[in-house]
Amino acid sequence: MRFAPNPNGPPTLGSTRGIVVNSEYVKKYGGRFIIRFDDTDPVTKRPMLEAYDWYLEDCKWLGAEPDEVVMASDRLPIYYEYAEKLIKAGHAYVCTCTQEEFKQLKDAKQACPHRDTLPEEHLHEWKRMLAGEYEERTVVLRIKTDIKHKDPALRDWGAFRVVRTPHPRPQVGDKYVVWPLLDFEGAIEDHLLGMTHIIRGKDLMDSERRQKYVYDYLGWTYPRTSHWGRVKMHEFGKFSTSGLREAIEAGEYSGWDDPRLPTLRALRRRGIRPEALRKFFIDMGVGETDVSLSLDNLYAENRKLIDADANRYFFVWDPVRLEISGVEPIIARPALHPSVDRGSREIQVGSSVLVCGQDIKDTKPGDLFRLKELYNIRITGEGTAEFAGHDIETIKQGGGRIIHWAPMEGIPVRVLTPEGEVTGIGEAGIATEVDNVVQFERFGYVRIDSANGEVIAYFTHK
RNA sequence: GCUCCGAUAGUGUAGCACGGCCAAUCAUGCAGGACUCUCACUCCUGCGACUGGGGUUCAAAUCCCCAUCGGAGCACCA
Numbered sequence: 147m148r149f150a151p152n153p154n155g156p157p158t159l160g161s162t163r164g165i166v167v168n169s170e171y172v173k174k175y176g177g178r179f180i181i182r183f184d185d186t187d188p189v190t191k192r193p194m195l196e197a198y199d200w201y202l203e204d205c206k207w208l209g210a211e212p213d214e215v216v217m218a219s220d221r222l223p224i225y226y227e228y229a230e231k232l233i234k235a236g237h238a239y240v241c242t243c244t245q246e247e248f249k250q251l252k253d254a255k256q257a258c259p260h261r262d263t264l265p266e267e268h269l270h271e272w273k274r275m276l277a278g279e280y281e282e283r284t285v286v287l288r289i290k291t292d293i294k295h296k297d298p299a300l301r302d303w304g305a306f307r308v309v310r311t312p313h314p315r316p317q318v319g320d321k322y323v324v325w326p327l328l329d330f331e332g333a334i335e336d337h338l339l340g341m342t343h344i345i346r347g348k349d350l351m352d353s354e355r356r357q358k359y360v361y362d363y364l365g366w367t368y369p370r371t372s373h374w375g376r377v378k379m380h381e382f383g384k385f386s387t388s389g390l391r392e393a394i395e396a397g398e399y400s401g402w403d404d405p406r407l408p409t410l411r412a413l414r415r416r417g418i419r420p421e422a423l424r425k426f427f428i429d430m431g432v433g434e435t436d437v438s439l440s441l442d443n444l445y446a447e448n449r450k451l452i453d454a455d456a457n458r459y460f461f462v463w464d465p466v467r468l469e470i471s472g473v474e475p476i477i478a479r480p481a482l483h484p485s486v487d488r489g490s491r492e493i494q495v496g497s498s499v500l501v502c503g504q505d506i507k508d509t510k511p512g513d514l515f516r517l518k519e520l521y522n523i524r525i526t527g528e529g530t531a532e533f534a535g536h537d538i539e540t541i542k543q544g545g546g547r548i549i550h551w552a553p554m555e556g557i558p559v560r561v562l563t564p565e566g567e568v569t570g571i572g573e574a575g576i577a578t579e580v581d582n583v584v585q586f587e588r589f590g591y592v593r594i595d596s597a598n599g600e601v602i603a604y605f606t607h608k
Numbered sequence: 609g610c611u612c613c614g615a616u617a618g619u620g621u622a623g624c625a626c627g628g629c630c631a632a633u634c635a636u637g638c639a640g641g642a643c644u645c646u647c648a649c650u651c652c653u654g655c656g657a658c659u660g661g662g663g664u665u666c667a668a669a670u671c672c673c674c675a676u677c678g679g680a681g682c683a684c685c686a
Contacts, residue, residue: 189685190683190686239679245684247682252682253610253682283684304683332686348614349679349686350681351681352611355681373613374680429635431620431622434679435679437619438620438680439636441618443635443637446635446650458646483649484644485650516645519659520645548646550646586646589646608648
């Protein structure tokens with residue numbers, strides 16, 4: 147099995163499906179898992195140098211370490227060799243039609259003038275291509291299929307073209323001017339790497355039919371294939387790697403791990419566990435139907451994984467000061483976790499606390515509240531309240547609400563969510579949880595990213 | 609325009625190759641309840657689907673045909 151990305155950006159949710167499903171089959175049925183970088187386009191989908199490592203990192207994180215890593219850009223001579231073989235056998239030809247000319251002929255089911263000249267001539271032209279005697283867009287090596295094939299997508303497809311832009315990898319640079327196209331490169335590699343099974347997107351279904359011509363010419367057996375439909379997440383609109391890159395460069399996003407992005411690095415930073423992603427994509431299956439679903443399914447898996455580990459803390463957004471009369475300073479000791487015994491935190495409280503504005507917005511004097519794990523209060527006016535006993539039963543029977551709070555000495559917290567920023571005050575203990583996923587009670591789970599004076603948290607999910 | 613593929617609850621998904629065990633699985637979602645000093649977790653209960661029409665058959669989610677809807681390819685992108 148293999149996963150064959152073009153590293154022109156970081157792995158996204160879409161890549162994750164390929165990584166997870168392919169590696170899962172290998173885990174289940176044995177075999178080898180290969181990552182092959184299909185980095186054969188130095189221009190329109192130009193690879194990003196950093197992205198090679200990002201893929202390997204993220205695969206490892208997802209529990210999908212490859213048995214082998216191959217870069218297509220290292221193996222051009224191999225592709226040349228097979229191209230030459232096909233030319234000699236009369237199965238490929240050098241075509242100097244313009245793109246428009248060829249399209250017209252193809253749509254009319256007509257062969258171009260170059261198609262049926264002698265293999266020796268094509269071999270000669272091919273050598274000239276390799277020697278750099280052709281400019282970009284003036285020549286292409288085509289695989290002969292059936293120019294009258296009823297499906298226009300299969301008629302004599304292009305296998306190599308001239309690209310003069312150097313490849314971003316310094317090891318490759320400007321070594322080559324003739325580059326293979328995906329159908330050719332993939333066809334050769336899948337055979338050479340010993341692929342028995344391929345699972346990939348159904349946009350590549352025609353690709354398979356094209357590649358089979360090459361397999362027939364070379365006497366190879368095509369791997370067993372299956373194709374999955376497109377995945378669309380309700381939360382993310384249409385996005386393309388190049389579009390994201392532009393948006394990042396324009397400063398619309400803070401980087402590839404901006405919490406609003408569907409990249410794996412962003413999800414990781416938000417505290418999504420790799421096991422949740424695996425489960426999510428394995429449960430999705432490999433059907434050919436296009437699916438459009440919500441991240442809620444992923445969140446549900448993740449919530450089950452993190453809940454037992456996530457310590458609880460109070461974080462007050464839209465903080466409003468509440469002056470409480472009739473109280474002595476006290477230390478609250480709420481448990482770090484409601485059902486797993488991990489001890490408790492200590493919060494020093496004086497005569498006022500911060501609460502969420504929305505909790506006391508529409509209150510009138512006399513309304514009863516329980517400050518969670520502290521004591522009961524009764525509202526006496528705008529921003530003021532009075533102590534109303536310690537007994538929780540009063541609240542349970544009296545119908546007052548239990549709300550959370552933060553001490554006046556709390557630390558500022560900034561939560562980065564997919565919908566934007568939420569700022570507020572949290573209890574000081576949050577600063578000890580850097581890198582951990584915690585639950586801000588009545589708010590949701592977050593991963594504490596840093597705590598230098600101000601806590602930066604990435605929102606995980608509710 | 610030509611070609612290919614698909615269609616099961618709100619959302620995913622199992623079942624379809626070999627028709628009966630399907631009054632259709634599981635998850636998520638939603639609703640209600642239990643527990644709880646969180647609107648979290650856990651547990652219980654409930655809701656909800658075979659796109660439509662023909663055909664074959666004793667029997668169709670499953671096979672065939674048509675229609676409708678959706679997606680993809682026809683690049684010197686991957």
